[in-house]
Amino acid sequence: MAGRIVAFRPVVDQEMKDAACRVLDSGHYIRTSPTESSEGKALEEEFGAFLAGSDGRRLYVANLANGTAAMHLAWLAYGVSRGDEVIIPANTFVSVAHCLSLVGATPVPVDVEADTYNMDPASAAAAITPRTRAIMPVHTAGHPADLDPILDIARRHNLLVIEDACQAIGARYHGRPVGTLGQMGCYSFVQNKAMTCGGEGGAVASFDEMRVRRVFNLANHARGEQFHRARGDDSMPVAHDEVGFNYRQSEILSAVARVQLRRLPAWIEQRRRWAGLYRELIAACHLPIDLPGERPYAYHSYVRFEICVRERRALRQYLAEHGVRTQVHYPTPIHLDVPYRDQLGVRPGALPVSERLAREIMTLPLYPQMTADDVAYVVDHLQAFFAQRKTTTA
Numbered sequence: 001m002a003g004r005i006v007a008f009r010p011v012v013d014q015e016m017k018d019a020a021c022r023v024l025d026s027g028h029y030i031r032t033s034p035t036e037s038s039e040g041k042a043l044e045e046e047f048g049a050f051l052a053g054s055d056g057r058r059l060y061v062a063n064l065a066n067g068t069a070a071m072h073l074a075w076l077a078y079g080v081s082r083g084d085e086v087i088i089p090a091n092t093f094v095s096v097a098h099c100l101s102l103v104g105a106t107p108v109p110v111d112v113e114a115d116t117y118n119m120d121p122a123s124a125a126a127a128i129t130p131r132t133r134a135i136m137p138v139h140t141a142g143h144p145a146d147l148d149p150i151l152d153i154a155r156r157h158n159l160l161v162i163e164d165a166c167q168a169i170g171a172r173y174h175g176r177p178v179g180t181l182g183q184m185g186c187y188s189f190v191q192n193k194a195m196t197c198g199g200e201g202g203a204v205a206s207f208d209e210m211r212v213r214r215v216f217n218l219a220n221h222a223r224g225e226q227f228h229r230a231r232g233d234d235s236m237p238v239a240h241d242e243v244g245f246n247y248r249q250s251e252i253l254s255a256v257a258r259v260q261l262r263r264l265p266a267w268i269e270q271r272r273r274w275a276g277l278y279r280e281l282i283a284a285c286h287l288p289i290d291l292p293g294e295r296p297y298a299y300h301s302y303v304r305f306e307i308c309v310r311e312r313r314a315l316r317q318y319l320a321e322h323g324v325r326t327q328v329h330y331p332t333p334i335h336l337d338v339p340y341r342d343q344l345g346v347r348p349g350a351l352p353v354s355e356r357l358a359r360e361i362m363t364l365p366l367y368p369q370m371t372a373d374d375v376a377y378v379v380d381h382l383q384a385f386f387a388q389r390k391t392t393t394a
C-alpha cells in the first residue's frame with residue numbers, strides 16, 4: 001500500500017515529450033533575443049492571450065527561468081530598492097522575502113486570513129509607514145487574495161501592487177485572472193504548480209510593455225536595443241544597458257510549457273472537482289478539521305488542498321503509514337525564519353494566525369489524475385485516524 005497516493009504528480013503526455021524532443025533535435029536551446037522566433041516568444045504570446053481579459057488590452061509577458069527570478073526582476077523593473085518597505089504575507093514561500101532582500105528593500109510580513117491563508121487587508125493597512133513602497137499579495141494555493149481592498153489601500157497611499165501569482169495560474173478574482181490586477185504579476189511553472197514545463201520556469205505579465213521588456217533584457221544579461229542592433233551591424237559598438245542576469249528559460253522547457261498551458265483549464269476544472277469531493281466527504285464525517293475557505297469572489301485553482309488540524313504530526317504519520325503522502329509548505333512563517341527574525345525584530349506571537357497555520361496546516365494530495373476512489377481513500381483514512389484517537393483517549 002505504501003506510496004499509493006502521492007502529494008502531487010505532474011501530468012506528462014506524448015505531446016509534451018514530442019515538444020521537448022523537437023527542440024532537442026533542433027540544436028537550438030537558448031533564446032537570446034526578445035524578438036527572434038522561438039518557443040519562449042511563442043509561450044509569451046500564448047500566456048499573454050490566456051491571461052488577457054475581455055477589455056481588449058494587450059498583456060505583455062516575459063518568459064523566465066523561474067518564479068523567483070520573476071519577483072526579483074519585477075522589483076528591479078519598478079526601482080524598488082534600499083530604504084523601501086514592501087508588505088508581504090507572513091505565511092508564504094521564503095523567496096517572496098528573499099527577492100526583496102536581494103534588491104536591498106525590507107520585507108514587512110503581515111498576518112493572514114484564517115480561511116484563505118492570504119494577506120489580511122486590514123493587517124496590510126496597519127503596516128503602512130512613510131517608507132512603504134509596495135504591497136505584494138500572494139494568491140496562496142490557488143485562492144485569490146482579496147485584491148479590491150488591497151488595491152484601494154495602494155491607491156490611497158500611492159503604492160505599487162506586484163502580485164505573486166506563482167501558485168495561482170488560472171485562478172480568477174471577480175472573473176479576472178490573478179496577476180493582471182496590480183502593476184505586474186509573477187508566475188511560476190515549477191513542477192508542483194498547476195502547470196509546469198518539466199522543471200523550473202516562470203514569467204512576469206503586465207500591461208506595461210516597457211517594464212516587461214526591461215525584465216526580459218535584465219534576464220538576458222541586460223542586452224537591450226543597442227546590443228541587438230549592433231549584432232546585426234559590425235560598425236556599431238556592442239554594449240549592455242546595465243548590470244544584468246542570466247534568468248533565461250530553456251527552449252526545451254518553454255516548448256513543454258506551451259503544451260501544458262493548453263491543457264491547464266481542463267486540469268483546473270478537474271482539481272476543482274476533487275476539491276469539491278474532499279469538502280463533501282470530509283464535511284459528512286464531522287471531523288475536527290478546518291477546511292480551506294472559498295470566498296464568493298474566487299475562482300480557486302486548487303494548486304493545493306490545505307486543511308488545518310491540531311494533531312498534524314500524528315495524522316501525517318498515520319496517513320503515510322497507509323500510503324498517503326501529505327506536505328507542510330510553511331512550517332516557519334517569514335518573520336520567524338532565520339534570515340528575518342533578527343533583522344525584522346517581529347516577536348513570536350505578533351502574527352498569531354500565520355503562526356497557528358505554521359503549526360496546523362497540511363496539504364492533502366490533489367492532482368488532476370487522481371480518481372474519486374483516491375479522494376475517498378484519503379478521507380476514509382482521515383476518519384479512521386480520528387476514530388482510533390477517540391478509542392485510545394476514551
Ligand SMILES: Cc1ncc(COP(=O)(O)O)c(C=O)c1O
Pocket residue numbers: 066067068069092093095096138164166167187188189190200201202
Ligand atoms: C508563493 C510563491 N512565490 C514564489 C515562488 C517561487 O517560484 P519558483 O520556485 O519558480 O522560483 C513560489 C514557488 O514555489 C511560490 O510558491
